[in-house]
Amino acid sequence: MSVWSFDYRPHRRFVATAEHSAQVWRLLLGIVLAAAIFLALSRMLISTVFTVLEPGARSTLIADGSSGQTAGGMLLMLFQLGLLAVTAAIVVIMVHKRRPSTLIGPLGLAARQFMAVLAILAILIVVLTILPPYGYGDDSGALERNMGLGRWLLLLPFALIAVLVQTGAEEIFFRGYIQQQLAARFRSPLVWMLLPAFLFGIGHYLPESAGSNAVTIAVWATVFGLLMADLTARSGTLGPAMAVHFVNNISAMVLTSTPDEMSGLALYVLPFGIGDEAAMAAWLPVDFGFMLVMWLAARLAIRA
Structure with a gap:
């Protein structure tokens, strides 16, 4: 398929697994x-971390966790956002009476699609690194x-x-x-995408730090x-979207970051x-x- x-x-x-509990109120x-x-859960996480820290280090970690400018602060920020998965799992059990694994799709297929997209994106990153241009503008x-x-x-x-x-x-x-849940209730992609x-x-949206670029x-x-929604709809699992999101954030947080936001784990920072x-x-x-380009590469990897 094209x-x-x-x-x-x-x-x-x-x-399909969401259709039995697709009411908007749910x-x-x-x-x-x-x-x-x-x-x-975020408060529990921070409280747990605090128990192993000296009092003077706690305020520092809170500040670092909001900006991500240190490795500890960045790891705290990322693992805190990871609680969204736990949250979603609890909600689908409590409100929608279904298994959390249904949020991902067939796990075997999702894993295969994740690896296929990850492989093609790895090749793409290597090619883009080798090919010019190598700078970020003359000035x-x-x-x-x-x-x-x-x-x-x-x-x-x-x-990682x-x-x-x-x-x-x-x-x-x-x-x-x-x-x-939206797609189980509404057929139009204008809603669920x-x-x-x-x-x-x-x-x-971060107007305090990004200014007019926010x-x-x-x-x-x-x-x-929207592009991740398309990949999910095209593949039937979260595998491809997870792979693209993972590679994008590795590029933006672990390889190269901005010096004033989320740079605690980056090898390089941009000159601005x-x-x-x-x-x-x-x-x-x-x-x-x-x-x-990453979206197109992912679509190429999952075409059937």
Whole structure:
């Protein structure tokens, strides 16, 4: 089947397990419960971490956890977001009376699709790294080393696990839970694709740190959500979306990051920060292009 096919029949199988509890009130109740459960679990996580820290280190960790500028703060942030998966699992059991594994789709198929997309994206990253251009513009300067290679390699296994947990949890919540429940109730993709993507974009709206680029970044995240919704509908599992999200965040958090936001695990940082409006505005179109190429590569990997 063509890479451009929009045959979403696999999506109907994906959402079939949600059809017996597809009432809108259940979804609204689930989202409210999810917010409350996530906050409660986050407090439990932070309290648990605090028990092993000296009093003076606690305020530092809280500050680092909000900006992600240290390795400890970044790991805390990522694992905290991973609680979204636990939250979604609790909600589908309590409100929708079904197994949490149904949020992902057939697990064997999801795993195979995840690995297929991961493999093609790994090849894509290598090719893009080898091919020119190698800089970020004539006046932007080169990438700057954020930490020593030895320390980065020691942190790498923990970083990979944390990013996998974070990206997997976000896909389970937005494309698994919200998209699945909406699609079980509404046939139109304008509902089950747009609404979860819009909520995902709102979560990336950061006017305090991004300035005038905040709207563009939120639009980027919304488009990303739409593309992940398409991959989920095309494949019938969360496997491809999880793989793309994982590779995207590894690139943006573990390989190269901005120096002022979520740089605690990155080997390199860009020569400009998220608050540098002119430089970020120039770089975001490149990021849009990279996102589209990854989406097309993933579609190529799962075509049948």
